[in-house]
Amino acid sequence: MSTLVIYSTLTGNTRKIAEAIYEVISGEKKIADVKDIINIDKLEKYDKIIFGYWVDKGDADERIKKIMEKVKNKTVGAFGTLGAEPESEHAKKCMEKVKEFLEKNGNKVEREFICRGAIDPKLLDKFRKIGMSGHHASTPENERRWAEAAKHPDENDCENAKKIFKGF
Template sequence: MKTLVTYSTLTGNTKKVAEAVFEAVSGEKEIMDIKSIKETDGYDRILVGYWVDKGDANEEAKKFMETLKNKKVGTFGTLGAYPDSEHAQKCVEKISEALKANGNTVVAEFICQGAIDPKIIETMRKMGSNGPHAPTPEREARWAEAAKHPNEADFSAAKDVFGKLD
């Protein structure tokens, strides 16, 4: 089985997870930034890495996933929220449903926390208490925790999920 591991990254988080996924996958495989992909026909399985933006895959990853039809697809993502949060689970479900709508079979899913771009945090802080992402003590704590991820435990968990694929 020939596998393509691909990713879109803003801060480098998703690339790091992609590298862990790549290590775990057996058989013939390649790893590429989504920006470099010209063709997907020669692959039996495509594993797509994304970062969460506004409750969905980032635009670049989303556009790439829209091109996938009738493929075996796995997804892995990073986000600033906690991976066991309702927000994270809704993101994973939304992405899987979009892939399935194009006739794809989703073979694996993984999401973990990742450091948030400092520019985004600064923008949210400048909004003060007026925005939907106001810097509350709870949010500040989550942002601080996100800055520690992805970490070795996240990489190990991703390897566990994708290492089980045939």
């Protein structure tokens, strides 16, 4: 059984989680690869694929979605990183969108995971400069949330991802 852990990353957060998942899968003596989407080749040679994404506008980023849409009728897993709390409604809705997207091509989503990750500093600068409103406004509460997100993914996040994907 061969497994691919494929990920898209903007700040390195998703790569960190991908490498943790790869560590647990490859340690189980399975044939496994971990690749950034820029290094992807033949997806059909893998029995299982685990997709890693960063959340963009409440969904998986477009680069990984282009790869996801090519995969049909496989057992898959998905994991993501985002600036919000992983227990939030925002995170749950994002995971549900990703699951539905993968299932529409006949894939069976066997495992899912999401955790906090640092937000791209360029994006935070944009939020602050153009005076975003609502969820992205530069309020004291959001500044606190963004500072907390900057500490992730941490070792605990990596260990939690390993637990979820162990045995995949």
